[in-house]
Amino acid sequence: MAKFVPSDVLVERALVGDSAAMARLMSRAEAATPECRPAFARLYQKAGQAHIVGITGVPGSGKSTLVSTLTLKLRAAGKRVGIIAVDPSSPYSGGSIMGDRIRMSALAGDEGVFIRSMATRGAHGGMARASLEAVDVLDATGFDYVIIETVGVGQAEVEIARAAHTVVVVSAPGLGDDIQAIKAGILEIADVHVVSKCDRPDANRTISDLKTMLTLGLSLSGGASWQPKVVPTSSAQGEGFEELITALDRHAQWMRSSSAGQDRLRHIAEFRMLKTAEDLLSQQFLATRKPALALISGQLSERRISPYQAAERLLAGFQLEGPA
Amino acid sequence: MTNKIRILLAKVGLDGHDRGVKIVARCLRDAGMDVVYTGLHRSPEEVVAAAVQEDVDVLGVSLLSGAHMTIFPKIIAGLKARGVDDIILLGGGVMPDEDVVALKKMGVHEVLLQDTPPNTIIQTIERLVAERGDR
Ligand SMILES: Nc1nc2c(ncn2[C@@H]2O[C@H](COP(=O)(O)OP(=O)(O)OP(=O)(O)O)[C@@H](O)[C@H]2O)c(=O)[nH]1
Ligand SMILES: [Mg+2]
Numbered sequence: 001m002a003k004f005v006p007s008d009v010l011v012e013r014a015l016v017g018d019s020a021a022m023a024r025l026m027s028r029a030e031a032a033t034p035e036c037r038p039a040f041a042r043l044y045q046k047a048g049q050a051h052i053v054g055i056t057g058v059p060g061s062g063k064s065t066l067v068s069t070l071t072l073k074l075r076a077a078g079k080r081v082g083i084i085a086v087d088p089s090s091p092y093s094g095g096s097i098m099g100d101r102i103r104m105s106a107l108a109g110d111e112g113v114f115i116r117s118m119a120t121r122g123a124h125g126g127m128a129r130a131s132l133e134a135v136d137v138l139d140a141t142g143f144d145y146v147i148i149e150t151v152g153v154g155q156a157e158v159e160i161a162r163a164a165h166t167v168v169v170v171s172a173p174g175l176g177d178d179i180q181a182i183k184a185g186i187l188e189i190a191d192v193h194v195v196s197k198c199d200r201p202d203a204n205r206t207i208s209d210l211k212t213m214l215t216l217g218l219s220l221s222g223g224a225s226w227q228p229k230v231v232p233t234s235s236a237q238g239e240g241f242e243e244l245i246t247a248l249d250r251h252a253q254w255m256r257s258s259s260a261g262q263d264r265l266r267h268i269a270e271f272r273m274l275k276t277a278e279d280l281l282s283q284q285f286l287a288t289r290k291p292a293l294a295l296i297s298g299q300l301s302e303r304r305i306s307p308y309q310a311a312e313r314l315l316a317g318f319q320l321e322g323p324a
Numbered sequence: 325m326t327n328k329i330r331i332l333l334a335k336v337g338l339d340g341h342d343r344g345v346k347i348v349a350r351c352l353r354d355a356g357m358d359v360v361y362t363g364l365h366r367s368p369e370e371v372v373a374a375a376v377q378e379d380v381d382v383l384g385v386s387l388l389s390g391a392h393m394t395i396f397p398k399i400i401a402g403l404k405a406r407g408v409d410d411i412i413l414l415g416g417g418v419m420p421d422e423d424v425v426a427l428k429k430m431g432v433h434e435v436l437l438q439d440t441p442p443n444t445i446i447q448t449i450e451r452l453v454a455e456r457g458d459r
Pocket of ligand 1: 151197234235
């Protein structure tokens with residue numbers, strides 16, 4: 001039998017650079033064990049220094065390759081980089097194949113880079129809570145940048161990217177007639193637009209389409225004081241990354257110095273609070289109301305009560321526990 | 325609460341075939357496991373670093389190149405050097421029976437040769453993880 005190391009001991013080890021301890025803490029975040037809550041409270045206190053960058057875009061748009069090249073450039077500047085790569089779980093089995101590391105092989109073995117793959121349904125409760133706790137582990141242990149890669153389809157994934165300080169939306173040429181990300185509805189959340197694969201001849205069209213759209217005012221981020229920029233990159237040729245890093249740094253500066261940026265930080269905090277509350281609620285709810293669930297849904301299916309009556313009965317027996 | 329079984333699949337060495345590993349990855353996903361796949365040509369050190377960061381329950385290393393007797397000792401030493409003693413190590417691929425015996429003595433928990441049926445792979449993983457227990 002394996003031995004259980006208490007989470008506060010893991011925090012001590014993680015803070016002196018033990019990557020196995022960091023990794024185990026991330027698993028505890030996914031498992032959502034109450035035991036780790038004080039440890040994560042401590043990590044949260046220590047965190048707050050890293051620049052958290054969300055990278056999203058439709059499948060195959062070149063996100064992982066971009067993260068890899070961006071990380072190499074940041075490493076060359078002496079920065080430590082943590083990466084959380086979120087991949088979708090199979091709706092059928094709940095399992096997943098997480099392959100982002102394949103495109104990040106240039107980073108393999110570098111101790112200044114920490115890569116963690118997470119599956120959307122790998123966490124008990126919400127992925128948003130768990131992935132942001134994993135970000136805290138990296139932030140608190142001194143990583144300068146924490147990059148979260150999520151696929152820009154599905155509300156849960158997009159929400160996670162939006163909980164970052166700076167949201168990068170990746171659009172690629174050649175994925176369709178027009179920019180696929182429009183259909184996915186994610187262009188609006190970008191603080192920085194990357195057009196990837198600009199070594200391809202059809203990239204110019206994607207760039208100009210995107211610029212046209214921006215002049216039409218397609219942006220939710222930052223209000224008037226932040227103008228999202230379009231940054232063409234080629235991970236294959238290593239081009240555009242100086243510009244990308246400049247755009248990221250400028251956005252971080254804007255967050256720190258503008259009142260809109262401060263509002264954004266408060267929104268992120270509110271999001272985390274709500275997601276964590278949601279998780280607590282649903283975990284305790286399912287733990288205590290599971291027997292009633294079967295009984296009441298039976299009554300509902302026999303049409304002896306209405307959906308509202310059923311919901312009221314289900315909720316009536318529930319009492320949220322206070323902190324232990 | 326315990327998480328789903330997490331497993332990292334790696335191809336070490338020079339051979340360029342990963343069709344088999346990809347099929348295994350799909351079977352494990354369909355059995356409800358979370359599978360991290362790292363791609364071809366990884367070094368033992370890279371595999372160890374990835375397995376530690378991913379905090380997997382199981383590290384599955386597949387090789388067809390015949391270098392297993394040099395690669396597995398490096399992986400075992402790498403895990404030990406990082407103080408990791410609760411990752412289950414599986415070998416896969418093609419190798420002679422006497423090497424299987426030697427590898428198990430060395431600390432490889434199980435060796436699943438090339439034609440092992442998917443169900444056996446799944447059952448073996450589930451059994452080994454259950455035997456190890458929560459951590
Ligand atoms: N020509 C060219 N191809 C690229 C570039 N960057 C990525 N690709 C290719 O685009 C494909 C997808 O790249 P990924 O980095 O895996 O894309 P992704 O967005 O992370 O994909 P998912 O995680 O599956 O959503 C691969 O075949 C890459 O080789 C680039 O700069 N130029
Ligand atoms: Mg990817």
